[in-house]
Amino acid sequence: MKAFFALVHREFIEHRGAFLIAPLVLVVVVFALTLLAFSVDRLDTRMTGQLSFVVPNWAFEAGFAGLAGGWLAYLGFVLFFYCADGFAADKRNNAMLFWKSMPVTDFKVLLSKIVAALTILPGSVFGVALISLLILFGVTYVTATIAGPGTPELLGTIVGIYGQMAWVFLVVLVCGLLWYLPYMALVGAMGSAVGRWAIPLALLLPTVLSALEWVTLGGIHPFDTHTWHYLTYRSTLPVSEAHLDRVFEGQEPFNSALFVTDFLQKFDWLQVGIGAVFALVVLYLAAEYRRRAPAN
DSSP states (O other), X not given: OHHHHHHHHHHHHHHHIIIIIHHHHHHHHHHHHHHXXXXXXXXOOSTTTGGGGSSSHHHHHHHHHHHHHHHHHHHHHHHHHHHHHHTTHHHHTTOHHHHHHSSSOHHHHHHHHHHHHHTHHHHHHHHHHHHHHHHHHHHHHHHHHHHSOOOHHHHHHHHHHHHHHHHHHHHHHHHHHHHTHHHHHHHHHHHHHHGGGHHHHHHHXXXXXXXXXXXXXXXXXXXXXXXXXXHHHHTSOOOXXXXXXXXXXXXXXXOHHHHHHHHHXXXXXXXXXXXXXXXXHHHHHHHHHHHHSOOO
């Protein structure tokens, strides 16, 4: 077990640039731009100016949700390239002979990579994201205090919203990782076989499969097949929008407990289980190919 944890830690060390250093640099840049915006009066800090639009609860919730959505998009982007490139790193840097000499199976090596992609790598981005959001809320409160309306009640409101939205952020992140696990495993398995060519192949594969069904079974066009509809469904995180629609329409305030409960109840856990089995199968096949393929 210690060897497996060491393998996972190795993935973090080798890819900390994309999952830790780059996000920290982004936080510093955004923080500097925020301070500059207030210091040169690009934002009106008076209650009669632009600050009046960020005091209501919904503004803090929308700001948190928007920035969290940006971090999720960043994480999805770097995870895709990590799975396409990181699974082939051992072969590319001529370390395959070293790993084949270790008392660790190829399946365990690949499994450590997907575990890192589900835990420590997104966890570092999540931690940095919370720091960036804390800075955003802190700057907002300090600005409100300087302008006059900063009160203990406002601070309590900000802290409460931050805690609720952080909990929602964590739930959506975990469920998203589980939902897209089969894609990550498939891209990683392809990367272990064809290296960086897995990136264009992963983008082309859904179209090829759908076109193949269209040619063999017929249909209106290649993008109107059962394969395409299923892949479209599995490519979209199933988020319940009923409560969110009422919030956006001003009918009720955002309730994190209600959103999380409704989200988890309507989440397609059967597809998550099928995706987990599929991920293990493709990783096993990739490990067998890696075991039998030439070392270099």
